[in-house]
Amino acid sequence: MLLSMATPGEKNYIKKITGKDTTHQFLASLGFVEGADVTIISELSGNIILNIKDTRVAIDKNMANRIII
16 A cells, blocks of 8 residues: 555554655655554645654655555
């Protein structure tokens, strides 16, 4: 399932990240690595606010579609 389709407040784990190498590097610098737990806090105007590694991060829906949980 894609991260953008997850239910807010539900704890999920990252299984895979798709996309180019630059996308992988960018997401890894934010803490998005395989096995990391991620929780969606809220969704506003196509942006998703989530909690990963005790940090709140906002990414757009297109980027969230690259993360498989």
